[in-house]
Amino acid sequence: MPPAAPDQLRRANTALVLRTLRDHGPGSRSALARRTGLAKATVGAIVGELAEHAVVVEGEASSQGRGRPSTPVGLVAGSVLGLGLEVNVDYVAAALVDLAGSRVLTTTREVPQGGDALDVLEGLALEVRREAPGRIVGAHLAVPGLVERDHATVRLAPNLGWTDTRPGDRLAASLGLPVQVDNDANLAAVAEATHGAARGTASSLYITGTVGIGGGIVQDGRLVRGSGFAGEVGHMPVGQPDRRCACGRLGCWEATVGLRPTLAAVDVTGEGTPMxxxxxxxxxxxxxxxxxxxxxSLATDLGRGLAALCTVLDPETVVLGGYFQPLAPWILDDADATLADRLPSADAHRPTLRVGELGIEAAALGAAEQALADVLSGVAAL
Structure with a gap:
């Protein structure tokens, strides 16, 4: 394997320093050298360059015992930002996250009935960009549908009426930023694993309820993607067999446990976000x-579908997000009981069923995290 080019090595070393500051907090140059395994001179050069760009700051020196005083290095809050965006049928969302993993901003906006969701999102994104306190290095867009591995082409988003579209191209042109596209449930799963109900768990399954139903699988901090379309759980044929789905098929899970059939069954009408x-x-x-x-009844159907998924995936934790959160007092216990009853391994291992903590903005937060991923991995320079 050929040696890395100097610029690749510099990016990789810089990313290593950034990750240890993010994961373990401030530390002296000597401490950072120990944490990363890099030479102290290399760490010093990286810290100096990052300080010039206002990415890190060195605090006041403190003396602990013998030797020279140590000066802690820490990330500057809000200096470097990832922009996360979400487009859905009746709402859009945006979020900013900085390199330390702090949530700088989250906001949602309703899409008027009959309005164009991408138009509304474009306006919101431009507002957020103008108001951002630091430098945005990239953006990710969450979409409720099948997204190709190029992170650009939405193969199918039936609830939005999209087929083979590239919504990120339009946003990138408006924002002057690269915009990658991913499935909304995947990105919400990242957010709950990083900031929410699945923190500290090795494997988690996230189920989102917006207009449709999606799933995201996180294992050891990484998304499980399969060949690209893993997580399209809403279209598993485990729903009521006579229910017609937006995709055109009968019996899809989301046609039974999704928001639309639930609203229809209890005769709730009107506008507003799914939450x-x-x-x-x-x-x-x-x-x-x-x-x-x-x-x-919804809880029972939800539990049956979860049992099918958990039999195959064996997650440590299952997180119910999106519109399931306000319904949790009514559905959580019954869904959990059905899961235990239908899961063959329940006596030996039963996943913990939790309610999501991040609400309707989970996908946008996960998108913002992914927008920083290339910098934190060394793929992209600051």
Whole structure:
């Protein structure tokens, strides 16, 4: 294998320093050299260059015992940012995350009935870019559909009516930034594993409920992608066999446990984000026994699908996100009971079923994390 070119080696070493500052916090140059295994002179050169670009700052020197005083090096909050975006049927979202993993901004905007979601997202993205406190180095777009491995082509997003489209190209032209595209559930899974309910777990399965149903699988901090389309769980044929899905097929899981059939079953109408409308469903269930019965049935169908997934994937944790969060008091226990009943390995191992912590902005947060991935891996320079 040929040796790395000098610029590749410099990027890799810089990324190593950035990752140890992100994962373990500030440290002196000597401490960073020990953490990374790099020569102290190499660390010193990297720190100097990063300080010139206001990426790191050196604090006040402190003396601990004998020897020269040590000066801690830390990341500058909000200096280098990843922009995460999400487009969905009735809302869009944006998030900024800095190199330390801190959430700088999260925001959502409703898409008016009959409006163009990409138009609304483009306006929101431009606003966020103007207001960003630091330098945005890249952007990721979360889409509820099948995304090719080129991270550009949306093969199919039935709820948006998209086939073979490249929405990132339009946003990149407007923002003047590279924009990669990924599945929304994949990116929300990253966010929950990094910031939310799946922190500290080796393997997690994330189920998102927006208009459709998607899944994301994280193993040892990495997304499991298969050949590119892993996680399209909403179209598993485990739903009610007579229910027609937006994809045109009968019996898809999301045609039974998705937001639209749930709203129809409890006769909740009106606009708002999936979270807001799910909250209306939960409120209705608190006074209407028929609505409570709908949610019990939903929980059973949800648990059956989870059992099928967990039998194959064997995750340590299952996280229910999106519109399932406001419904959790009504569905969590019954879904968990059905999962235990239908899971062959439940006596030996039963995954922990948790409610997501990041709400409707999870996919945008995960997208912002992925927007920084090339810098933190050394693929891209700052």
């Amino acid at each position: 807001e409308r799910a909250a209306q469903v939960a409120k209705r269930a608190s006074t209407d026994p028929a609505a409570a019965d709908v949610l019990r």
